[in-house]
Every structure is written in C-alpha cells, then in structure tokens.
Amino acid sequence: MTSEIVTTGISEPDTQKIPYDLKNFKLSKILSNNTSRKTVVVVGSFPDLSEDDLALIILEKSAFTEENVSTDSKKSFFANLTTVENDLLNNIYGSFRCFPSENDLNGIKTTVVYPATPKHIQKYSMRPKFIIRETPELYEEVTLPFLTKSQFSLDWVYNILEHKQELERIVSEDPDPANGFVLVPDLKWDGKAVETLYLLAITHQRNIKSLRDLNASHIPLLKNIRESGIKAIQEKYGIEESRLRIYFHYQPSFYHLHIHFNPLSNEAPGIFCEKSHLLDTVISNLEMVSDYYKKATLSFVAYEGQELLDIYRKKGVISGPLNEKNGKSEVDEPNAKKLKLDK
Template sequence: MSSEDSKTAELQILLKRFVYSRTLSDDQLAKSVCLLGHIPANDEAVITDTNRAIIHISRLPIDPTDISGYRSVKNAQINDCYHWGETFLATTTGDRDCKVTLLYPASKKHLNKYDKQHNYVTIIETPEMYQSIVKPYIDFNISEGSINWVYNILSGQKEQEQVKYQNSNFLAIPDMKWTDQSDLKSMYILLLFKDTRLKSIRDLHTCADLDLLKSIKVDVQKHVLKQYGDLPLNKVKLYFHYQPSYYQLHIHIVHCDNEVNYKSMLLGKDCHFIDTVIDNLEMNIDYYKKCKLVYCLNDDSELYKRIENSE
C-alpha cells in the first residue's frame, strides 16, 4: 500500500468511527460546519481528552444533523493531529462532495477555538502581563506539543509538496481554508517564519527583525504572488494576529476580495498589518516590547483563566 493510500485508509477509518455530539458552528456565509464528537478507543460513550475529535466540513450548505457518513475519501494528508482530504458526504438527500478536516485527538484549545457557544471578552495586555502571564502560557503551550505540526513543516517532514516558496527566513504554504486554489479571490496563504525565537509580534524588537519584514514584502511580490499571475502586492492583505492561534510567528496572505474568510481579516479580530508593524518598529524598535496590545479571548480559554486568576 502506498503512503497516499495508507493516509486515505486511516482517515476513512477515523471518519467512520466518529461519534457526533453537537455542532460547534454552522457558518452559512462560509458554507462550513464544525462538529464535535469523539472517536472511541474502547467503545467508550463519552468524550475525553484522549478521544475528543472535531470535524470541519467546508463549502457545504447543509444541515449538520443530516450527515450520516463519510464515503470515498481521497487525497488525504496527515500532519500531527490534523487529517484532511476530500470525501463524499452521505446525507439524507444524497452524497455531497466536500473537503473535510479532522482534528484528532482534539485538544481543549481546539475546542475553544471552534466552539461558538462561548463568550468573548476584551483583554488589554500590558508588557508586565505579557512577561508574567502570557509568555509562561506560550512556553507551556509549546511544551505540550501544540505546534508540532508547524515544526513538521519547517523541518521538511510534512506537506513539502504544498510549499510554494521558501528561503532561509520563511516558507509560504496554502492554508487549509483555501479549498479551491483555482479561485484566486479566495486566496489564503500562510507565511511561516523559520526562526523559532519568533513566537508572536511581541518578539519583533531588533533592527534585523525590521529588515526581515521589509524584505518579506519584496519576496512575497517577487516569488510568491508571481506564481499566481503576477498578482500585485496591493491586491493582497499581509497581516499578523495577536493573540495568534499558534505560537510560531506567521503572516496571513489573503486576497483583498476574499469574502469567505472575512472573519479572519477584520481589524476587530486583532489583525496587525505588516506595514503598520514596520512603521511602529521604525518609530521605536522596542515598540512591541513596551506597548499595550488589545485583543479578545474566549472566556473558557486557558489563557483567559490564567489572566483572571492573577487578578
């Protein structure tokens, strides 16, 4: 059995064993649903930290309760807890073609990210809070293996066939959200920094960091966008998130006309455009070490609980 056949068989088996619990989100605009359940190891009937599973189904305007199975999985890929591929979704009205992503075993952080039943609160993070609360949380988060999938890509172990460009400083790879790469207006590319010292924009505080950001703009135009019909730089948005969803510095490259992933691009969702970051560092190279950063947190997230317990 080939490596691709093995991945396909594994994903097919996991999807078949998935036991639905509830719907985490149902986004009709993005045509996607996110389902919570578990994949029992010993016929257990309840969700635990070791059997929790989350399935994200994209480009599918459908009632989640109509889903009855997953058939004919193909083009499967696996990186750490992430499994994804294409499948025919069995429903009460017939089979539907879609892309499916399975997170298994899914962590509590994954659950907090996708569950829309929680409330969000605004955090004003001071430099002191970052040093005493947030940085220790980041270190703990990494030690728990939450970004092993990123390290797998950076080390060349996984998803190398997807990498569109890389040099000594970064690599560019399509995000799983970009389900139809023939549609440029839905472009969504991740630019992953290779320097593991850089976890978030808080770590940008040297002249070398500033020069790197400036060079990235040139490289994105010259090497990444050139692969997509010489798309001009002013047709994409380059931005960071803070707080990011994972702690290896990365930039989102998204087409300006992308409406499907609009939620990720709103300023209210803690976006920091690369030009603004460059400008701030030019004014004060220690800007992100000294400034307050405002963002929203899920009130059931581990970081929020740590901040609350410190007060």
C-alpha cells in the same frame, strides 16, 4: 470549520452503509445559528439506535450557482417559481418571498458526526469571546509564563522548514538563516480557487515567538518576507500587491513567527481588528520606535474555555461578573435554544 471533513465524494465508492435515518433524529440543542451564512449546528440523538450516543448535525443552505440564475436554463430560479408571496411594493421597489420547485435550488448541505464526542460538540458550540488589553507588564507576568509552560510542539513547523514534510507544497523559499522564510499554503486553503488564496510565510529564525518579540533588528527580515512574498504571489497567482492583505495574528495560533497572506476579497477568519495586525503597520511601528512591541499595549481576543482567559479572569483583568454556570451571555446566542443535552 469543517477542515477534517472532506465533502466531495471524488474518492473511491462508498461501501459503508448509512447507519442512521435522518428522519429519526431527535433534537436536544441548537449549538449555533449563523443567520448571515445560513448555517445552523444542532446536537441530538437517534433514539432508535442509542439513547446515549450524540449526533452533531450541521445544516448549510447552498450558494447560488450560475445555472440557478441563468434564464436560459430549465433549472433556473425564474423558470421554477411556484408560490410568490408579496411582502412590499413601494414605487420602484418590490420585496417577495419566492419558493422554487427545482431541487437544485433547495439543496441543503448536511454534515453528520455520529457518534460525536464532547470535543466535536465543544468545537461547534458558540463560545463567548472577550477582549483582553495586554499591557507589557501583563505580557511578562501572565501571557509569557503561560505560553512557555503550555506551548504545543512545533515539530510540524520544523518539519516544513527542514523539508521533511509538505515539500511539494512550498510556494517559495529563501534559505537565509537570518532573513529567510518558507511560503506555504495554509491548511484552510483548498489550493485551487485564487479568490480564497491563503498562504503563510514561516521564518527560518526559530526564536521569535510572536509580535511581542519583534524589534528594529527584524526590519530586514520583515521587509524580505514582504517583498519576496508579494513577488512569488504575483508570479504564481497573478495577484498584485495592492490586492493583498498581509498580516500577523495576535495571539497567534502557534508561537513561531509567521505572516498571513490573502487577497482583500477573501474575508478570511480572524482578520478583524481585534486579532490582526498589518505587516506594513508593524514595519512602520518598528521604524518609529525600535522596541515598540516591548512598550505597546496589545489587545487580543480569548474564547470562553481557553485556559489563558481563565488565568486573566483570576487576575481580575476581565471585567464584569460572568454567569458562572455556563459562562455565556445572551449576546452570543441570539438564536440558540438553551436545552439540556439528553446525556
């Protein structure tokens, strides 16, 4: 979510001055509130600085550290309890709200974008999502023409395949033009913590856009990626095959065939059943029906604001009337206050 923001100041010392005082922030709208992850995103302004410039602020409660719960540490939760509110006491179960005095426990990670562009605000706004049941006919009539017309440049992919970029990041490679691939870290991965490992296998073949283009002739390619990818990960990171999730996205974020690898313990974005397809299932499907992906109905998810969703909506494939004004429903914004932007 915050990939373009580097959050640890290991770089050179800051000489820039902080141009705003957070105490002067004036809220316009809560863009999203994730009550599981304990993050909230708000937009507003610093009226003392400008009436027009928008500020986007992301607040996130900090995770617990070992020191926070160690009972040997003077900074621990237990040593620093002040008020304890008792909610419930029933047999062996007790529930409390505790307020520690130690700062380290109360830290809130605060990310500020100022001035923020409408693009920043759109990125952090919770957008409703819709499931589209794409039959083979709808793929041919709607999705394929759209993605042919609006395809982003794949130069960055070709740069990796041709060793013009990210050469030092390559985890493993098989140069075979038919069955070969390059295995590289996904940008989401910090390259360090093995528990959040996230790699992409990108095929050398350039004519396979997505799952939809696969047929039985690609089984050797898929099995090669499977076996070689597993072997490389086992050797380099010590993670066994049985601990790996290996899958495709549909729709993918770019239309050059690629396969995601991460440990089951990594609850990576986009691994839900409406978006991801296990490589093993894909191989099994192609072994059963050689043109399975020419015949299958594939569901996928589209977000409000995506052009493809609008095209499907115009075709009448998305059921139900939307609130035309903002395209949102209560379901997606349980905790969001709907305030007008000052702008």
